Amino acid sequence: MGELVNVVVAFAVIVILFRWVTSGSESSEQRTATSALGFRPKNVTPEMVLTVSSMFPDIPVDNVRYDLLRTGSIELTTNKILERSYLDPPPQGYWTLYPRQTSGSSTSTTSRGANAQASKPKAPSLIARYSLQERINSGEEVAQEELETAGGKAVWEDSAERREQSLKERKAKMVLAARQKFLAQQAEKEKVA
Structure with missing residues (x-):
């Protein structure tokens, strides 16, 4: 019985040390993102956001980015849009990490729409x-x-x-x-x- 207690205590110590070591490898940015969003965000590239946004232009870009941060997969995000026809808006913590971008950004919905209208020649009547x-x-x-x-x-x-x-x-x-x-x-x- 004494050996069983020693094994359980040793296992608990190993688990605690492993968690401490792996959480120490997280940067302060990752810890901030995890605490602000409530989950560990996946790596999302601008190309991923642009791909989903071009398939579903009526879905706000920030909603797309937030869902991609959760899923990390274009396929899962597009399936969610196809099933529900919308994506959940990001929480308030999202805006501290990813502030709304004003002009000059190609992923912002307002500037993207303005740039598209400016660059696209007007169609004849x-x-x-x-x-x-x-x-x-x-x-x-x-x-x-x-x-x-x-x-x-x-x-x-x-x-x-x-x-x-x-x-x-x-x-x-x-x-x-x-x-x-x-x-x-x-x-x-x-x-x-």
Whole structure:
């Protein structure tokens, strides 16, 4: 019985020494991160955050980074987003370690959105894309019955060129009908206001 007590005490001493030695190897930053977040954060690279953020642009970058710090895996984070369609927001302790970045950061949602808008050329309007400016200037209106059936069924044409022309005409009618509906809605809003 005495030997059993000695073995248990020796084992307890070894476990305590091992924990003391391994916790001493942790840097003060790691201890601060562990105490602030409540768990030991995994190594997360900016590429990991960028990968998940590019797949799910509607999820805030800080939520993505926080979940990656917990899981350490892009796959687990993306599965969580697919299952729940959101990620939990980071706790207050997260913001002490990772303060919100203002301009100049490519991972910040506000600056990323501003940079994307500044660098991306503005897409041409549908009117310009389908060369409908002449029809608008001539005052071509879409009849009310055409407005409701714009882009409806097409007749199968014999040649590819005629089918393409028919498709272009249907697209043009749909764009003009949508524009006319939009202008009518704007006029109603102005009457109400």
